[in-house]
Amino acid sequence: MLADSIGARYIHCDVAKESDVESAIQLAITWKGKLDILFSNAGIGGTASSITSLDMEQVKHLVSINLLGNVHAIKHAARAMLRCNTKGSIICTSSSAGIMGGLASHPYSLSKAEEVKKLVGDQGSLLRGKAATVEDVAQAAVFLASDDTGFITAHNLIIDGGYTSAISSLSFIYK
Template structure:
C-alpha cells in the first residue's frame, strides 16, 4: 500500500446505503485507503457479502428508524472503540406528481428515509465523536436538485434541500468540537434510482442504463460525451473526509459536470 492509498489508515467509517451503487463505491474506495468500513443497509445478503469482500462488516440498518442508526454507531464503538467518519448516503426516490396531486403519504415516506435518516446519522455520530473528543468528519449525500429546480419530484427536492440546510446548520454547532460536516451533490449519475426515474418520466419502462448514460452525456453536463460515475462521487467523498480537506466544513461539493452553472436554454453558442 503506497502513500496514495493511505489517506484513511486507522479510521473507522460508517456508510449508510453502502451495499451498492454510489454508497458501494464510496465504501470500497475508503476501504482501499485504509479505513475500517461498517456498511449500514437494508440489503442484508448483498451488504454482508460486499462488506466481507472489502474487509468490513455489515449491519442491518433502516435509516428511517433512529434505533437502527444508533445501533450502527454503537457497533463502531464496541468493535473499534471510536467513530471517525459517517457518510449519510441512504436514500430513495419517487416517481413524482404535480403539486396539485401530491400524496402526503409519499412525501412522508421520502422525509422518513432521506431526511430523518440523515438527522439520525448526524445526531448519533456527533454524540460518539464528542464523547470521545475524537473530532471527525460527516458527509451528507444530497443532490443537484437541492440547488436547482425542475430536476426531480417535489418530495425528493424537498428532502435534498433540507439536507443541505441541515448540514450547514450542524457544521456551525459541531465545528467547536472539530467535527466537519459537508455535502456532496451529484447530478446525472446513472444509478439504479436515476434510471428508474428516467423510465417513469419518459414513459419508457424498458430504457437501459446505457441509454440513460448516453442521454446524460449529451444533455446532462457541459462536458459533452461524459456523464458522471459512481467513482466520481466516491473520490469527492474521499477528499472531504481526508485531512487534505481539514479546513473545509459547511461546504456543498457539486459534482455535475458544470450542469447547474448554466442554463440549458441560454448557453452561448461559440463560433469555431
C-alpha cells in the same frame, strides 16, 4: 458474507429509524473503538406527479429517509465523535435535484433541497457531456474524509459537472 470478505461489518439500518442509525454507529465504535468518518448516503426517489396531486404519505416517506436519515446520522455520529474525542468527518450526500428544480419529482427535490443551502450561481454550465459517476462521488467523499480538509466544514460540495450552475433548464439530462 460480503462484509466479512472485505474486512467490514454489516448491520441492517433503516435510516428513517433513529434507533437503527444509533445501533449502526454503536457497532462501528464497538468494532473500531471510535468513529472517524460517517458517510450518510441513503436516499430514495419518488414518483413524478403534479404538485397539486402529491401523495403526502410518499412525501413523508421521502422526507423520513432523505432528510431525517441524515439528521439521525449527523446527531449520533457527532455524539460518538465528541464522546471519543475524535476529530472526524461527517459527509452527507444530496442531489442536484435539491439545488435546482425540475430535475426530479416534487417530493424528492423537496427532501433533498432541505439537506443543504442553495448555492446556485449564474455561471455557464461546465457540463462535459456526461453525468457524474459513482467514482466521482466516491473520490470527493475520500477527499472530504481526509486530513487535508481539516478546515472544510458545513460546505455544499456539488459534484455534478456544472449542471446546477447553468442558467437554462437541464432536465433533458435525466430523461
